[in-house]
Amino acid sequence: MNASDLVWLLLPLAAASGWLVARFEQKRSVQHSFDLPSAYFKGLNFLLNEQPDKAIEVFIRVLEVNSETVETHLALGNLFRRRGEVERAIRIHQNLIARPTLDKEQRSLALLELGQDYLKAGLFDRAENLFLELAEIRVHSEQALKLLLHIYQQEKEWEKAISVTRKLVRVSGKYMDDTIAHFYCELADQEYMRKNYSTARDYLKKALAADDKCVRASMLLGDIAAQEDKYREAIEHWSRVEEQDIHYLGEVAGRIAEGYKQLKDEQGLYDYFQTSLQRHGGVSLALAFADVISHRDGVPAAEKFIVDWLRRTPNVHGLHKLLELNLAKASDSGRKDLLLLQGIIEELRAQHLGYACSQCGFKGRALHWLCPGCNHWNTIKPVREE
Ligand SMILES: [Zn+2]
Structure with missing residues (x-):
């Protein structure tokens, strides 16, 4: 157990001890002896001496005497779960729920905690039932819906995930349209794998209806069209990424180039990359355009393009491309130096590749x-x- 856990445990106990002191004074006023505070001090003493297990034992014994200390029960149960002692947490929370004296708020808090115990224990069905009940009675429903969403995502139950997210949006008022679009894309993905292209397309249309900026839907719609040899249509879908989110243009640049090649439309290919590059710039487009130029007008023309581009926007990817073009025509002696240089640039470039959250x-x-x-x-x- 670390220090933050200790502090965390002490907080509810501090609250509970306030209650106990009040209670103690109340009882003393009616001439009853009451020895609970000493037990608490004993427990706190164990905590301060970093003997949390002994402390917990003391607190549990105290709590068994006092069934009304619901919050402390909840806090202890939560602590057990955090420590990975899920069975003890479940026992505490189940005992709590079994008490007829709990009010609606306390009972639903205990249900929420028990549901999370089940979740941690991998008992998804039981957790799901509890969270559904909470969402139904509309107490702690935002938390319950979030936890339900977590379950459905884990289980890849995307239809259920969509319906829960819609409820969550109503309750929390948060924007989640992009998440809903991804769930439709997940459904579409499954159908795409099974080659059920028409069903996949229906889901993707729903994804775009939920979030018209959904890049993923456009990419997959293009992929489906390409699978059906409809390259003109595929290019239309992939090109939409440009307006949806420019960051992902590099993801479709290669596909768009391939689409034009399949159509044997060399002029279309050239025009597309030239105009897109003028509109947006961007590393992926420039690199793809260099290939297009090299193919149509030869390596020197591609080299000239890259050098001009590098002058305006110096970057490691352009340098790498320039070396690649030079390597193709280098003599044996020049080749050795270029390869050495390429190795160094390759390392630099690795830091500027991949994806980040x-x-x-x-x-x-x-x-x-x-x-x-x-x-x-x-x-x-x-x-x-x-
Ligand atoms: Zn992240």
Whole structure:
């Protein structure tokens, strides 16, 4: 047990001891002896001597005598759960709920705690039932709905996740349309894997109806069209990313180029990248355009483009591209030096690749729509475009 846990335990006990003192004085006034405070001091003493297990034993014994100390029961149960002693937490909370004297607020607090014990123990069905009950009676419903959402995300029950999120929006007033769109995308993804393209498309339309900035839906709609050899349509979907969120343009640049190649539309390919680059700039577009130029007008033209671009916006990716173009035509002796230089730049470049979460700073090589670090949707973006 660490220091913050100790402080945390002391807080509710401080509150409870206030109650006890009041109670003690009340009892003394009617001439009854009452020895609880000494037990509390004994417990506190154990805590201060960093013997939390002994302290907890003392407190439990005290609590068994005093069934009215609901808050302290709740605090102890919570502490057990945090320490990973889920069975003890469950026992405390179940005992609490079994008491007929609890008022509605206390009972629902105990249910909320018990639900979280079940969650921690992996008993998702039981936890779900408790949270549903709380959402139904509209006490602590925001917390209950959040925990339900957590369960449905873990279980990949996306339809249920959508309906709970809609309720959560009503209760909390928070913006969650982008999250709902991702749930539709998850459903679409499942159908896409099974090659049920028409059902997948229906879900993606719902995703865009929930959040018209949903990049993921446009990407997948394009992928489906490409699977059906409808490249013109695929390019339309992928191109929409440009207006939705420019950070993700690099994710579709390669696909758009491939689409034009499939259509054998070299002029369309050139025009697309030239105009998009004029509109937005951006590393991914410039690198893709260099390839287009190299293919159409030859390596020297691509080199000239990269050098001009580097003069305006010096960056390690452009330098890397320039070396790549030079390596292709280098003599054996020049090649050695260039390879050495490329190795160094490769290392520098590695720091400017991949994806990062704007919420928690999580970094990864692959694009996750749900951040594995902080469990937020839509917070991970490509690093390269920064
Ligand atoms: Zn994160």
